[in-house]
Amino acid sequence: MKILGIESSCDETAASIVEDGYKMLSNVVATSMHEHAKYGGIVPEIAARSHIESIIPVIDEAMKQADVGWKELDGIAVTYGAGLGGSLLVGVETAKTLAITKNLPLYAANHVEGHVYANFITESNLDGYKLPDKQPDFPLLALIVSGGHSQLVFFESHFNYKLLGQTTDDAVGEAFDKVAKLLGLPYPGGPNIEIAAANGDPDKYKLPKARLSNKYDFSFSGLKTAVLRLAQAEVGKSYDFPSFELSGLLSEAQKADIAASFLRTSIETLVDKTVMAENEYNPKTILIAGGVAANSELRLQLTKRLHAELQYPDIKLCTDNGAMIATLGCFMAMNNITPVDPYKLQINPNLSM
Numbered sequence: 001m002k003i004l005g006i007e008s009s010c011d012e013t014a015a016s017i018v019e020d021g022y023k024m025l026s027n028v029v030a031t032s033m034h035e036h037a038k039y040g041g042i043v044p045e046i047a048a049r050s051h052i053e054s055i056i057p058v059i060d061e062a063m064k065q066a067d068v069g070w071k072e073l074d075g076i077a078v079t080y081g082a083g084l085g086g087s088l089l090v091g092v093e094t095a096k097t098l099a100i101t102k103n104l105p106l107y108a109a110n111h112v113e114g115h116v117y118a119n120f121i122t123e124s125n126l127d128g129y130k131l132p133d134k135q136p137d138f139p140l141l142a143l144i145v146s147g148g149h150s151q152l153v154f155f156e157s158h159f160n161y162k163l164l165g166q167t168t169d170d171a172v173g174e175a176f177d178k179v180a181k182l183l184g185l186p187y188p189g190g191p192n193i194e195i196a197a198a199n200g201d202p203d204k205y206k207l208p209k210a211r212l213s214n215k216y217d218f219s220f221s222g223l224k225t226a227v228l229r230l231a232q233a234e235v236g237k238s239y240d241f242p243s244f245e246l247s248g249l250l251s252e253a254q255k256a257d258i259a260a261s262f263l264r265t266s267i268e269t270l271v272d273k274t275v276m277a278e279n280e281y282n283p284k285t286i287l288i289a290g291g292v293a294a295n296s297e298l299r300l301q302l303t304k305r306l307h308a309e310l311q312y313p314d315i316k317l318c319t320d321n322g323a324m325i326a327t328l329g330c331f332m333a334m335n336n337i338t339p340v341d342p343y344k345l346q347i348n349p350n351l352s353m
């Protein structure tokens with residue numbers, strides 16, 4: 001069973017072929033991230049235009065790298081949501097056209113589910129991937145954290161899951177990106193906040209943690225505003241002082257302390273809720289997925305505080321990629337999920353789990 005996975009929900013144009021839901025034959029990612037860096041965040045129109053330029057070469061390269069011809073494929077899986085409308089359209093229309101012209105079944109993949117399935121890849125001949133020895137055991141708890149999502153999901157088995165909580169406003173990665181911008185650090189914020197925080201005192205400032213009616217939901221917009229107010233107060237300005245002028249007035253030490261305090265508070269929030277869910281649901285495996293899963297403090301704190309085994313994908317499979325979608329597609333096919341009609345599939349930018 002060989003499935004071609006196509007992913008274009010944000011700023012990565014990606015394609016991959018995965019065999020039998022565990023063996024990654026190819027993984028090709030083109031990113032337009034550098035084009036967005038000067039704006040401090042993704043510009044949807046730029047992302048969509050870049051997908052149009054990259055999608056065919058990326059798919060060609062994925063077929064070549066896997067040394068697989070169209071006749072050897074058993075299906076195509078494509079991300080149809082959640083994501084940016086213009087970006088999703090490019091992947092979905094390409095996948096529909098290929099499914100029709102190559103006469104292949106088409107599987108409609110949920111991007112957030114895809115992040116979870118990155119953890120099922122255990123084998124590859126490609127260089128530079130550190131893969132787990134075995135696939136995760138069910139029941140499993142998944143913390144999916146990226147620039148677009150913060151979700152805590154309990155899986156009884158494949159495609160049988162319960163969404164325990166999600167963000168009520170900003171995703172955690174988005175908060176990292178916005179705080180980084182305020183501190184004058186480049187996009188993407190996550191890795192740069194980690195670097196700045198290494199020289200700071202995580203206990204210097206007390207920042208708020210949101211309390212929500214569903215204890216597994218997240219909210220990061222209050223934390224983001226608290227960082228803005230703190231930075232304004234530190235440089236002796238009032239709350240109407242523009243955020244883009246703050247980084248020029250903050251000292252390096254102040255920036256490091258703010259980054260460290262923000263990092264501690266945001267990671268503690270994620271870890272506290274994951275620990276609470278472990279105690280209630282007793283999973284065999286706990287997975288982290290999404291771009292923020294690359295955060296070393298998150299991995300460290302979870303390893304310290306959880307009882308169940310913690311699994312996370314190679315860093316190249318944490319961020320958006322086609323292999324996670326191809327793997328999910330394999331499991332859809334293996335679990336007899338009906339393919340979609342390629343003439344009817346529509347994008348769903350607000351798709352939830």
Ligand code: KG4
Pocket residue numbers: 010145146147148149172173174176177188189190191194290291292293294295296318319320
């Ligand atoms: O999964 P991803 O590539 O794209 C989305 O679907 O959003 O995640 C990107 C996000 C960005 O917000 C970035 O700042 C964050 O992941 N990120 C990190 C780290 N590396 C990337 N956040 C915290 N710590 C990191 N080391």
Ligand code: ZN
Pocket residue numbers: 111115146148290291319320
């Ligand atoms: Zn993602």
